[in-house]
Amino acid sequence: MKTKIISVLLFFQIISASAARIETLTVWSKSMSKNIPNNVIVPDQYYIDKGRYPVLYLLHGAGDNYQGWLQIASELPKYADQYKIIIVCPDGGETSWYFDSPVDQKMRYETYTSTELISAIDQKYRTRANKYGRAIGGLSMGGHGAFFLAFRHLDLFGAAGSISGAMDIRPFQNQWDLTKRLGNYSIHQSNWDNNTIVNMVALIQGKSLQLIFDCGTSDFFITYNRQLHQELLRRKIPHEYAERPGEHTAAYWHDSIKNQMPFFNAFFTKTK
Secondary structure (H helix, E strand, O other): OHHHHHHHHHHHHHHHHOOOEEEEEEEEEOOOOEEEEEEEEEOHHHHOOOOOEOEEEEEOOOOOOOOHHHHHOOOHHHHHHHHOOEEEEEOOOOOOOOOEOOOOOOOEHHHHHHHHHHHHHHHHOOEOOOHHHEEEEEEOHHHHHHHHHHHHOOOOOOEEEEEOOOOOOHHHOOOOOHHHHHOOOOOOHHHHHHOOHHHOHHHHOOOOOEEEEEEEOOOOOHHHHHHHHHHHHHOOOOOEEEEEOOOOOHHHHHHHHHHHHHHHHHHHHHOO
């Protein structure tokens, strides 16, 4: 009987040893003078070999935090193992929108994510520390943030994905603290125009950024995703776009990230 118990314990130890690890990395943000927590999912293979690994940054939505993605898609560690990638889930504040706010100097999440966090990740982990080993994705506010950061930092990211992203924030002036981040629209219209995705497409014209995005057909952001799709088509910018039945819900996001993972894997494999 004791031998069987020991065997079972050893069996579970082996399973545990071969699974991706979820680590919490706290990063000091000099730009905001505070510590920020981030989940880092490290594939099991990382601890076996000495190779370098690509990194996928996944941004959460409004009202959520760095734990949100794992609650929506508990399979993320499995994806890290399957595709041999590091997945980083930053904390973007409940409603930062991943801007450096032009009206609130305490909100500098563009600087944090694109500079401070990436530097910390590349220093701590064996990463492929260039745009061909780095991608960014997100949902809702994070879908906007992923495209916003990728469009503005083409030297950092080679691929970007959005799920149910807010591709035009201007119709939502009274929601999700957007006025606190950008100022009153009637006074600071340029802040809104310059920081909305459908107006930023010219930044990637002729550039080597790979894009994927989707939205549920019953989502309140569907109109603006369709507008972005049409603008990309008009400018002949390659991208993958899809619509599926669904609303602005965790169930939709859970399925979408599963569908987008092969896209990111293909990008990392092609550029390896």
